[in-house]
Amino acid sequence: MLDRPTPYLLVDPDVLSANVQAMARFARDRGLLLRPHAKTHKTPEIARLQLAAGATGLTVATVSEAEAFAAAGVTDLFLAYPLWVDPARGARLRALTDRVAVQVGIDSVEGARALAAQVPGCSVMVEVDSGQHRSGVQPSEAGVLAECAVRTGLDVHGVFSFPGHSYAPGIAAEVAGQESAALRAAVGSLAEHGIEARVVSGGSTPSASEVDSDVLTEMRPGVYVFNDAQQWELGTAGPEGISLVCVATVVSHSGGKVVLDAGSKALGADRQVWATGYGRLPDHPDARITLQGEHHAVVAWDGSPRPEIGSRVRVVPNHVCIAVNLHDELVTTDGQVWTVTARGANT
Amino acid sequence: MLDRPTPYLLVDPDVLSANVQAMARFARDRGLLLRPHAKTHKTPEIARLQLAAGATGLTVATVSEAEAFAAAGVTDLFLAYPLWVDPARGARLRALTDRVAVQVGIDSVEGARALAAQVPGCSVMVEVDSGQHRSGVQPSEAGVLAECAVRTGLDVHGVFSFPGHSYAPGIAAEVAGQESAALRAAVGSLAEHGIEARVVSGGSTPSASEVDSDVLTEMRPGVYVFNDAQQWELGTAGPEGISLVCVATVVSHSGGKVVLDAGSKALGADRQVWATGYGRLPDHPDARITLQGEHHAVVAWDGSPRPEIGSRVRVVPNHVCIAVNLHDELVTTDGQVWTVTARGANT
Numbered sequence: 001m002l003d004r005p006t007p008y009l010l011v012d013p014d015v016l017s018a019n020v021q022a023m024a025r026f027a028r029d030r031g032l033l034l035r036p037h038a039k040t041h042k043t044p045e046i047a048r049l050q051l052a053a054g055a056t057g058l059t060v061a062t063v064s065e066a067e068a069f070a071a072a073g074v075t076d077l078f079l080a081y082p083l084w085v086d087p088a089r090g091a092r093l094r095a096l097t098d099r100v101a102v103q104v105g106i107d108s109v110e111g112a113r114a115l116a117a118q119v120p121g122c123s124v125m126v127e128v129d130s131g132q133h134r135s136g137v138q139p140s141e142a143g144v145l146a147e148c149a150v151r152t153g154l155d156v157h158g159v160f161s162f163p164g165h166s167y168a169p170g171i172a173a174e175v176a177g178q179e180s181a182a183l184r185a186a187v188g189s190l191a192e193h194g195i196e197a198r199v200v201s202g203g204s205t206p207s208a209s210e211v212d213s214d215v216l217t218e219m220r221p222g223v224y225v226f227n228d229a230q231q232w233e234l235g236t237a238g239p240e241g242i243s244l245v246c247v248a249t250v251v252s253h254s255g256g257k258v259v260l261d262a263g264s265k266a267l268g269a270d271r272q273v274w275a276t277g278y279g280r281l282p283d284h285p286d287a288r289i290t291l292q293g294e295h296h297a298v299v300a301w302d303g304s305p306r307p308e309i310g311s312r313v314r315v316v317p318n319h320v321c322i323a324v325n326l327h328d329e330l331v332t333t334d335g336q337v338w339t340v341t342a343r344g345a346n347t
Numbered sequence: 348m349l350d351r352p353t354p355y356l357l358v359d360p361d362v363l364s365a366n367v368q369a370m371a372r373f374a375r376d377r378g379l380l381l382r383p384h385a386k387t388h389k390t391p392e393i394a395r396l397q398l399a400a401g402a403t404g405l406t407v408a409t410v411s412e413a414e415a416f417a418a419a420g421v422t423d424l425f426l427a428y429p430l431w432v433d434p435a436r437g438a439r440l441r442a443l444t445d446r447v448a449v450q451v452g453i454d455s456v457e458g459a460r461a462l463a464a465q466v467p468g469c470s471v472m473v474e475v476d477s478g479q480h481r482s483g484v485q486p487s488e489a490g491v492l493a494e495c496a497v498r499t500g501l502d503v504h505g506v507f508s509f510p511g512h513s514y515a516p517g518i519a520a521e522v523a524g525q526e527s528a529a530l531r532a533a534v535g536s537l538a539e540h541g542i543e544a545r546v547v548s549g550g551s552t553p554s555a556s557e558v559d560s561d562v563l564t565e566m567r568p569g570v571y572v573f574n575d576a577q578q579w580e581l582g583t584a585g586p587e588g589i590s591l592v593c594v595a596t597v598v599s600h601s602g603g604k605v606v607l608d609a610g611s612k613a614l615g616a617d618r619q620v621w622a623t624g625y626g627r628l629p630d631h632p633d634a635r636i637t638l639q640g641e642h643h644a645v646v647a648w649d650g651s652p653r654p655e656i657g658s659r660v661r662v663v664p665n666h667v668c669i670a671v672n673l674h675d676e677l678v679t680t681d682g683q684v685w686t687v688t689a690r691g692a693n694t
Contacts, residue, residue: 005411005435005694039641061642064352081642084596084608084657088352107599110656134643135599135606164640249431252454252482259482261431265672266693270616293511294386294668295408295428295693296481309457310431321641325612326672328691344675346613346642347352 004331006249006312007266009323011332015243016225017049023208023224024053030213035059035078035201037222040321042342043330044072046225057101059220063092064345066102072341075100078201080160080220082107082127082135083115089347090118097122103157107136109148116152123155125199126190130161130182131175139182143189150195158199159186160220166207169234169274176210179203184215206236228320229280230272239282244330245314246279246323248297250307258287258306260297262315267297268322280316289315351678353596353659354613356670358679362590363572364396370555370571371400377560382406382425382548384569387668389689390677391419393572404448406567410439411692413449419688422447425548427507427567429454429474429482430462436694437465444469450504454483456495463499470502472546473537477508477529478522486529490536497542505546506533507567513554516581516621523557526550531562553583575667576627577619586629591677592661593626593670595644597654605634605653607644609662614644615669627663636662 027034036050037059047058047069057076060066066077077096082105085093096102097119104119106112107127115122126146129136137145146156161183166175179202187197203211203219205227211219223230226244227237248262267279269292277289278297286302297315307313317323324330330338374381383397384406394405394416404423407413413424424443429452432440443449444466451466453459454474462469473493476483484492493503508530513522526549534544550558550566552574558566570577573591574584595609614626616639624636625644633649644662654660664670671677677685 003435007693082599082601082606084598086657088350107601108656111598114657129601132638133602134638134640134645135601137601251431251458252429254429254454254476254482254484255480259429264615264617264669265691268611268616269618269666269669270611291479291481293481298481309455310433310461319616322611322616326691326693344612344673346354346673 007246007262009327009330010245010247011330012243013332013334015241016046019225019227019241019243020049020053023221024055026208027219028054030211032211032213032216033218035218035220036225037080037220038069038342039065040222040324041225042324042340042345043338044069044341045338047072047074056218062345062347063089063096064347065342066096067092068342068345070096070100077101078103078125080105080162082111084111085115085118087118093119093122105160106145106149109145112145112149112154113152116154120153121155123157124149125157125160125201126186128159128161128182128186130163130179130202132162132164134164136161139185140189142186143193143195146190146195147193156195158197158201159183159190160201163202163204163207166204167230167234167272172207173210176207176212179207180212180215205231206234223320226320229316229318230275232280232316233275239285242282242316244320245282245316248313248315250309250311250313253306253309258299258301260299260313260315261295262297263293263295265294266323266326267315267317268319268326270319270322275318279318282314282316354593354609356674356677357592357594358677359590360679360681362588363393366572366574366588366590367396367400370568371402373555374566375401377558379558379560379563380565382565382567383572384427384567385416385689386412387569387671388572389415389671389687389692390685391416391688392685394419394421403565409692409694410436410443411694412689413443414439415689415692417443417447424448425450425472426452427509428452429458431458432462432465434465440466440469452507453492453496456492459492459496459501460499463501467500468502470504471496472504472507472548473533475506475508475529475533477510477526477549479509479511481511483508486532487536489533490540490542493537493542494540503542505544505548506530506537507548510549510551510554513551514577514581514619519554520557523554523559526554527559527562552578553581570667573667576663576665577622579627579663580622586632589629589663591667592629592663595660595662597656597658597660600653600656605646605648607646607660607662608642609644610640610642612641613670613673614662614664615666615673617666617669622665626665629661629663
């Protein structure tokens with residue numbers, strides 16, 4: 001490991017590239033467009049890898065993420081979020097649409113009208129709730145919203161969903177089925193209103209392998225480029241498929257445990273109820289991070305000899321999107337330093 | 348609220364100042380030094396408020412936080428963390444100790460020796476585990492470590508503890524008592540080895556009101572400047588004592604709920620088992636954030652009419668230290684913009 005102050009994020013570019021290629025191939029084999037969610041990496045170098053492998057464009061969550069990737073040369077961006085477009089955000093969106101292809105998510109008449117007032121003729125995608133119950137309309141309501149959008153002059157490309165409830169053990173196929181059914185119903189709802197859904201977009205990393213290419217035309221996984229402890233524990237990826245780790249230093253043996261300098265400000269604090277700890281150690285799969293502080297990870301060690309105080313240990317974050325957003329740079333095992341350009345791009 | 352893109356962090360400087368003054372008065376009345384933990388705010392303007400109110404210096408967690416506050420003119424810094432000091436970190440620490448007063452935490456012989464090799468004569472504080480079981484030696488072992496530190500030429504100032512297990516309902520007095528007992532025992536352990544603990548430092552925000560001034564000479568609360576939903580739910584502060592909120596926009600009414608654009612990348616994902624949600628709404632105390640995404644907060648609304656899509660809502664983060672570290676700036680209600688200088692300062 002590099003002689004860089006810990007904690008820092010280290011990327012294996014070979015594993016990263018293999019992950020990018022594998023998902024591109026998977027989509028291509030099924031006749032699906034791939035539009036990866038760039039919120040995971042926020043990094044132009046990785047965006048370029050994805051596009052070079054055949055991605056049709058990128059997905060982002062915010063206007064400022066779109067601005068960062070447009071500045072880096074990405075020309076096709078889907079803001080998969082029900083943006084509220086006030087005049088200030090409208091001015092920024094217009095500046096974007098003047099330069100690159102932009103689609104924006106809508107899930108309400110109010111949101112569609114505000115967008116249309118600011119960005120006349122904007123391309124939109126109707127968000128459908130496929131079971132996560134976060135944002136999105138019910139599938140049967142998609143047509144009404146799409147028709148309203150068309151009347152305000154927006155250009156409806158299709159429908160999309162994010163099946164976030166796929167983040168639970170043993171549920172990927174069931175959730176992919178729910179998403180497929182919801183999107184199929186939404187396509188039908190649009191058709192009843194005389195609107196063709198040219199794009200039917202969905203998918204998460206856990207549900208990607210179960211994607212229904214009879215219904216979807218596009219998939220938007222994000223985490224797959226790096227994978228993380230959640231994907232490992234869900235069985236979506238093995239430790240050999242994880243391309244990003246946090247390098248941490250052993251700072252204490254307090255209480256017979258191993259205490260690392262990678263806490264919630266380096267790894268994030270995400271912990272699903274089924275997670276076995278606050279991240280995992282790929283070189284010590286039986287060890288568990290049982291307690292987390294902002295700068296501490298307390299590890300119940302496995303049976304092997306404890307690493308000495310001062311030695312370095314690799315930690316896989318639970319949720320890599322959150323970990324990356326806490327760092328300004330990603331370092332690669334072959335010595336590159338990539339700026340996390342869209343870190344903190346929340347607006 | 349200001350016409351700034353959401354989500355952003357908004358500070359009420361009057362409430363902030365009142366919190367700073369109240370804790371300063373509390374410490375002064377008990378004859379205690381106050382050394383606030385600056386990891387909470389990471390902001391020079393707030394550090395200056397604390398020092399102007401009588402703080403003896405600041406506490407930080409990392410060398411890079413110390414560097415940020417030293418650059419901002421703070422002259423007395425305690426790194427309350429069992430640093431591993433390799434040559435690179437040693438060079439940075441020596442540069443700091445040339446300019447400002449620095450104390451460093453130790454909790455192992457290995458750590459003390461590494462520090463002494465890099466920063467001869469460095470001032471140190473022995474960390475004691477008072478019951479959180481994160482880092483720190485057992486109280487009875489403090490003297491052995493202190494003696495070892497003295498032998499390596501380090502200057503032992505005293506002992507410290509962080510009673511992080513105070514973050515649970517109804518437990519503040521019990522935890523403060525445990526900390527007091529642990530620190531008293533550690534002082535005795537040092538005395539058995541002929542070493543006087545001139546500084547006995549402890550305290551967290553939840554346990555601050557229960558501090559034992561017969562044992563402690565110094566307290567190090569951090570969160571009290573802002574307070575947060577955790578302090579609200581623990582009863583440490585009422586909503587009127589919260590000086591920082593995240594301003595969010597209603598982006599959706601999906602499923603009859605209120606969906607805000609403040610997710611885990613704006614608020615953090617910390618959620619203790621006893622927390623009622625992913626943050627609180629001070630203007631709607633009966634509402635609950637039941638689901639969080641990276642850019643979504645799904646709110647089960649109270650009985651009042653739902654705020655319209657596009658309107659703005661104030662959200663109190665669960666754990667303010669994490670929220671602040673996600674933002675580059677704090678905006679104040681009187682129009683100041685403060686840079687979060689030490690954001691991301693993890694090394």
